[in-house]
Amino acid sequence: HYGSGIGLHLVKEYIDLHEGEISVASELGVGSTFIILIPTDLFEEKDERESANKVEDTGTAEDNGVTSVKKILLVEDNDEFRTFLTEQFSPMFHIIEAENGKIGEKLASSELPDLIVSDLIMPEMDGIELCKNLKGNIQTSHIPFILLTARSSDEAKMEGYEAGADSYIAKPFSFEVLLIRIRKLIEQQEKRKELFHKTIEVTPSSIT
Numbered sequence: 001h002y003g004s005g006i007g008l009h010l011v012k013e014y015i016d017l018h019e020g021e022i023s024v025a026s027e028l029g030v031g032s033t034f035i036i037l038i039p040t041d042l043f044e045e046k047d048e049r050e051s052a053n054k055v056e057d058t059g060t061a062e063d064n065g066v067t068s069v070k071k072i073l074l075v076e077d078n079d080e081f082r083t084f085l086t087e088q089f090s091p092m093f094h095i096i097e098a099e100n101g102k103i104g105e106k107l108a109s110s111e112l113p114d115l116i117v118s119d120l121i122m123p124e125m126d127g128i129e130l131c132k133n134l135k136g137n138i139q140t141s142h143i144p145f146i147l148l149t150a151r152s153s154d155e156a157k158m159e160g161y162e163a164g165a166d167s168y169i170a171k172p173f174s175f176e177v178l179l180i181r182i183r184k185l186i187e188q189q190e191k192r193k194e195l196f197h198k199t200i201e202v203t204p205s206s207i208t
Contacts, residue, residue, distance in 0.1 A: 006150065009172035010084055011036075069094050070186055071111065075104035075118035075130065076148075085117070088175060093182075101125030105133055108140050114186055117178075120149035120160070128163045135164030142192075144185035148173070 011034075015022050020038035072089060075098045076082035086095045096111055098104035102124040108116060116134070120127040127147050134140040146167045147160045160168040167181050 006078070006081060006171050010081060013084070013175065070114040071096065072182070073098065073104060073108055073111065073113040073116045073118075075099075075101060075116065075122070075127070077119060077122040081119075092179075101127060101130035104130055108134055108143065109137070112140070113143060114189065115144045115146070115182055117146045117148060117182070120147055120151065120156075128159060131160070131163040131165050142189070144189055146178070146181060146185070148178075 012022060015036060015038065018038045020036060022037075023035045024032055025035075026032040071094045073096045074082060074085055074089070076085065077099050079099070082097055082099070086097060089095050096107055096113060098107050100122045101118070104116070104118060105125065107113075118127040118130055125133075127149070131145050131147065134143065134145065141164075144166045145164065146169060147163075147165045148169055148171060149156065149160070150171045157168050166185055169178055169181065
């Protein structure tokens with residue numbers, strides 16, 4: 001069984017969060033040894049840093065005109081990766097989790113999140129089919145959709161954008177890049193809502 005390599009990326013992210021270090025010694029045909037060093041005196045400093053980050057994140061949201069806590073639907077079949085993203089996003093957003101596209105589609109219709117982040121390859125229903133279904137539904141077609149995948153080829157990107165995805169991010173990715181993309185898509189959506197509220201005459205074509 002071959003993986004996508006996201007496990008190593010997750011390990012590095014966790015270690016960086018703890019201000020630790022990782023090294024590897026590998027010999028072809030024999031195996032690999034990973035050495036992880038994590039400081040043991042971070043608890044007080046980490047708590048203070050997290051509190052500061054929460055204040056900063058809230059301020060950024062308000063500066064962007066996004067004053068309420070936004071709801072994000074996270075669709076990912078890998079439990080560890082989904083938990084990791086949920087932990088990262090929770091201080092800034094209200095997170096709804098789904099372990100596959102089929103459950104994700106139901107939650108998108110019932111919860112109407114402000115944005116959807118979905119993996120591409122999943123059981124029951126993959127990210128492409130989920131995106132097509134939601135973009136083809138008048139109730140959910142307006143929701144920004146971000147596809148996460150280990151496939152970085154142009155063909156894969158074209159397939160994602162043809163399905164209606166608003167953004168396509170290849171794994172492994174920078175969490176900061178994903179966060180900025182989420183904020184910008186939500187900000188654009190807020191501006192569209194504001195425009196519709198201010199528009200006196202609305203034609204069918206503009207609604208579409």
